[in-house]
Amino acid sequence: MKVEISNRGNSFRIKGDEKIVPLTSQLLEELYKISEYEELTPKQLHMYMNKQAHKDKNYIEENIETTIRLKKITIKPKCKSQEDYILGINNNELTFGVGSAGTGKTYLAVACAVHYLENNLVKKIFLARPAIEAGEKLGFLPGDLAEKVNPYLQPIYDALYEIIGFDKVTKLLEKKIIEIAPLAYMRGRTLNDAFIILDEAQNTTIAQMKMFLTRIGYGSKTVVTGDTSQVDLPSDIKSGLKDALEFIPKIKGVHTTKFKPQDVMRHQIVKSIISQYDKRKKEST
Numbered sequence: 001m002k003v004e005i006s007n008r009g010n011s012f013r014i015k016g017d018e019k020i021v022p023l024t025s026q027l028l029e030e031l032y033k034i035s036e037y038e039e040l041t042p043k044q045l046h047m048y049m050n051k052q053a054h055k056d057k058n059y060i061e062e063n064i065e066t067t068i069r070l071k072k073i074t075i076k077p078k079c080k081s082q083e084d085y086i087l088g089i090n091n092n093e094l095t096f097g098v099g100s101a102g103t104g105k106t107y108l109a110v111a112c113a114v115h116y117l118e119n120n121l122v123k124k125i126f127l128a129r130p131a132i133e134a135g136e137k138l139g140f141l142p143g144d145l146a147e148k149v150n151p152y153l154q155p156i157y158d159a160l161y162e163i164i165g166f167d168k169v170t171k172l173l174e175k176k177i178i179e180i181a182p183l184a185y186m187r188g189r190t191l192n193d194a195f196i197i198l199d200e201a202q203n204t205t206i207a208q209m210k211m212f213l214t215r216i217g218y219g220s221k222t223v224v225t226g227d228t229s230q231v232d233l234p235s236d237i238k239s240g241l242k243d244a245l246e247f248i249p250k251i252k253g254v255h256t257t258k259f260k261p262q263d264v265m266r267h268q269i270v271k272s273i274i275s276q277y278d279k280r281k282k283e284s285t
Helices: 020-035 042-053 080-091 105-118 145-164 166-174 206-213 240-245 268-284
Strands: 003-008 011-016 094-098 124-129 178-182 194-198 221-226 254-258
Touching: 011 020, 080 094, 080 105, 080 254, 094 105, 094 240, 105 124, 105 145, 105 194, 105 221, 124 145, 145 166, 145 178, 166 178, 206 240, 221 240
Parallel strands: 094 221, 094 254, 124 178, 124 194, 194 221
Antiparallel strands: 003 011
């Protein structure tokens, strides 16, 4: 279904299917209101168009329980899965966020962590990732520890920089209020009063996942994110995330949100590509 929009000055004319025209009109009105207090980027425009297109079945109105209000920005869930995810984090000690890249699982986990820190609900944030791309054999890479691990942790840094700013992140890192490290560096530690995030968990082994989950201390909140379709482990090694999802969610105080292809908050072509990969995977099994 197509729609044509023409304008003369501040007047717009919309032509198209009778079901689409009212939705298009509503979208233009929303965009006009939004443009009064924030600049509309192509990314935001695409997101709002997706929101309008799927409003009845997937997208949601603002909910005070799932709106993350931070000192620098306010973040709202863009779909039902994101809302379920945030509620799960707030109401449980351990939450799994499982789905494709672009669903917001890491970004929202980091946003929740910052919210808990700013409101003194935790004393620190600990973020970990398995450096599987290097097989966690970091000794084979040139440079000091920071130079070796930072390429694998950069997505977490990017989320923090966007949410609280570069200078603030730098200060919190210096004070060790925020720690970002490869998963292996959690061995032997117990983290109390902390917000703990394990990102890219599909690339943990069963032993690594067990090690991580048994590091959770008193007063802590833990989020595990991953994409079970993107496992980079050798074929003869089972993913620790896949293994954990078989039995951990049955434990009281554990929540799991499984994101769907339509939850991807990226260009429509990315959603289509993910759907086709999922379809091919199902056909081959």
